[in-house]
Amino acid sequence: MHAPAGFASPVVPVYHNAGSISAPTSIPERDTRDVLHPITVNATDKDWVTHVLPTGRIVSPVGTVDGTPNFATNVVALGPDHIAVLANGATRAQTVTLYDTKTLRAVAQLAAYKENADPRAASSTLSTVGHQSLYQGIATGPDHTFFTAGGDSNDVAEFRFEDGKIHLLRRYPLQWQAFPKDQYPYYYQGERKPGKARLFYPDAVALGPNRRHLFVAGMLSNSVARIDLKTGQTQYLNVGPYPFALTLADGGKRLVVSLWGADAVAVLDPTDFKSLGTVAVGPQTGPDNLAAGVHPTALVARTDGPQVYVALANTDQVVEVDSQTLKSTAVLNDSPYPDAPPGSYPDALAIADGKLFVANAGNNDVAVYDLASGKALGLIPTGWYPTGMTVSQDALYVVAAKGLGTGPNVQHQWVGNMMDGLVQKIPLNELSEKLPGWTKAALDNDGFSEPQRRAREAEDQKVTGFLRKHIRYVVFILRENKTFDEDFGDYKPAGAWADSKLDLYGPRQVPNLYDLAHHYTLFVNFMADGEVTAQGHQWTTAASDSDFVQRTWPEYYSGRGLVGNPGWTQPLIPVGAPGKADFHPSSDNPYSDYRNLSALGKWTNPWISYPERLFLFNDLLNHHVSFEALRQI
Known part of the structure; x- marks a missing residue:
């Protein structure tokens, strides 16, 4: 993860560790964050597996953990x-x-x-x-x-x-x-x-x-x-767009398929191999749909009936579907607190001991619900970006794609594969005793506790008031594939925010950049929580990146068969070129992503790649703020 330089005349530090998230002072410095052998997390080893992510959030997995290969x-x-x-x-x-x-x-x-x-x-x-x-x-x-x-x-x-x-x-x-x-x-x-x-x-x-x-x-x-x-x-x-997961249901009489790109699940007869129908779990997609998809992903079936649970990764919900009647029968809200914005990204499910377990990739935890009532029981802290779960021998096993996060790259040179994953074993018989403490830790790690949210709201109001008083126009310039310290490590006005040991370029190499920093605002602690370009563009313009982008970029970055999805925010139809997918250098309409989608060739999938709340320009439109978008190519 890198901190791109952002411009909005003084140096303005973005407040550190949003919502008073703070890391334990005893976290040891090491030359790696790879877990090389099993560790049972206890009071002695807790600090060893506790790490601060680039955004200031904390991961502190519980139970027993071991390392896995990347992602x-x-x-x-x-x-x-x-x-x-x-x-x-x-x-x-x-x-x-x-x-x-x-x-x-x-x-x-x-x-x-x-x-x-x-x-x-x-x-x-x-x-x-x-x-x-x-x-x-x-x-x-x-x-x-x-x-x-x-x-x-x-x-x-x-x-x-x-x-x-x-x-x-x-x-x-x-x-x-x-x-x-x-x-x-x-x-x-x-x-x-x-x-x-x-x-x-x-x-x-x-x-x-x-x-x-x-x-x-x-x-x-x-x-x-x-x-x-x-x-x-x-x-x-x-069966429909982008089949993602499969599960047998209703005693093996049904095969349920989640459709990543259709806001629905398909139900099949596995014996006759024919379609029995689909069940809508979100608004129907089509050329006139202006919303991002709900992203039906993980599935888990009950063993005592026809019910199947489907995770809607983009809207923080889990829907119960009856595979016999082909109807949705209940909706579970998977948000971490009331009226929370989307971003939990539920993407793995498991059932055990009358409980539904939901892995939240965006929150680095597993939410636990009572299966009968849907009541939230608590949270289990995990590694960074949990992606899969299973139950075996009275234990819940969870894998996290990004493990404990990034560290010094002494073993790997490319940011895309320098993080090991993590596997975690949580004994189910410990839930009743430890879940309250785990829940508090998970909320604190993300800044989701009530005191943290109140403090963040007060700080946001203070910063917003200052900005509105002093700034009337904003020009946001995004520079790609450079860290803050590569460009500004030796920039004296940045003070302690800059690290001269990491500086590679100066005013001779990037004179325009230094001129902008000198005359306008320089954000010195503006973080984007993404390893590569595909994620970074969504993080910097949407404050999130979708599960689709997270799960597909490793395949097309490594040349494994997929095209690069429109995970960035460039408009897809240039002004003056209806029906064509060519990019225009200057006069793009940011809202034209949703016009003539069926004529856009390979770029026709914004619903599946975009995060739920869409992007900065959509928010500006919703608040009637005028703007112009330019893109340098």
């Missing part, structure tokens, strides 16, 4: 003795790592290489496979087997854990399926290269009720595939 996105139980963690970061090799459920120690690992496997990496516990990608989906089968969704490799791979190693058993190839031209996102959203076939892009897998079939979601085909595991024969069925 862990899913975890499943592999029998009673192991869990399997899938990580699909923007890395040379993506991984599945097996952990012992008793000790949480890693016991075996699979490294899947985009191109040829590196034979030097193999060992007694590390297996390698070439020309294989992994993307989010993993499901377990009988006899220590598991299946992974291949994303860019356009297949499902079957593996077995045996004799201490992971062995490849078989790969099931899949084919891209065309979808109707009037079905969102209207155009194929995969990478276009000469000689590269279009991709089904598997992103979720589920074993059928009799273990005869494997069901696979195809994100770029708007389809689900059913593979006969004996013959390999594959059938396809269109």
